[in-house]
Amino acid sequence: MSRVHDMGGRFGDGAIQPASINDKTFKEKWHSRALAVTLATGSLRQWNLDMSRHARECLPPKDYCAFSYYDKWISALANLLVNKGVISADEFLDPIRKTHPLSSRKLLAADVAGVLSKGAPTSRSVVDPPKFLVGHRVKTRRAVNKFISGGHTRLPKYVEKCEGKIEICHGAHVFPDTHAHNLGEQPEHLYTVSFLASELWESPENPSDTLCVDIWESYLEPVNVP
């Protein structure tokens, strides 16, 4: 079963509201605080990007649908902080003034520019050559985490069990399905796979339109062209 965040292709959503030229980067001040608190706590190194994505995905569907974007961020961050044992939920409403053992890792203003411009590349060297080459036909497996029931995966439901073609080989990248669950980076080759709209949808706007999705090697199996 998929989770609420995996919404590609879903029916029922209304019209998109394009932005106005006057829209600010942050519509409300608290949006910017939510983003900044989330980024700053990353420096405590108690979780990685895949874990924070999964924390948002694990919000109850009722909350995921009702919360605005940055409300999801801040709520997921609260859960991460408590579940990773950084602070207790009691401190949310009754803060304690006591220096935390992790405070030596606190992100300082002087280090912000360096941290943001450095980023965190996910490419890794691996010994194994890629199993697939550009032009190979492939088929996706089911969109589930194979290690943890209900765990994090980056294969969207709308392309599961579908046939496509390798477009780009990106080399090996950290594998989210393990990385989100403290099971290590386990880097795998990553590919851009193209799917014809006619392979994915009952009534596509144009059957020759394509969808390009970035897919890790173990999400794929070869297709033998007769």
Added chain:
Amino acid sequence: MPHDVEKHSHSLLPSDPELKVKALETALVKRGLIDPAALDEIIDTYQNKIGPKNGATIIAKALLDKNFKKALIDDPMQILEKHGFLGRQGEHIKVVENTPEIHNIVVCTLCSCYPWPLLGIPPTWYKSDEYRSRVVREPRKCLSEFGVTLPKNTKVRVWDSTAEIRYLVLPILPDRYKDFDEEQLSEIISRDAMIGTALIGDPS
């Protein structure tokens, strides 16, 4: 196997998101885990320093210089490093070129992945359920909501950023702007044109 993230302490926070952020920020500042001055610095960076101007600078150059365009498509990271456009959520960039045959559109159906160092923080619509759910299935209908109609024979290619590769669209330069210099061009290359939901010169 149970997983820890399913514990939902967030419901103990105030339900008003503004108060929710405030409560969390206060708790973390008191423990010495975050520095309010660092938060201000992060906000200033994304509010005032990093935005679509970065992307437009690169795209304008590519539209005027064939060799630059080829290099940008073949090995973007080298060029972006030279311009100082590397960073968080832009560690692995790929530039995809629009042609009369193919129109590219970028989305992240699973969350909100976006090339931050080139375009800044994504707009609300990019993170909305409406865009994430629909653009993969009915891209032309979505484009029409942005006021964009493609030529009949143009195929759409939607890029769903499911990994850490971030996509930037290189739009077509309409003939009426052929005499523009780099600076003039960078003024009319909109953020949405580099996501694929606008064309160069559209009011957006």
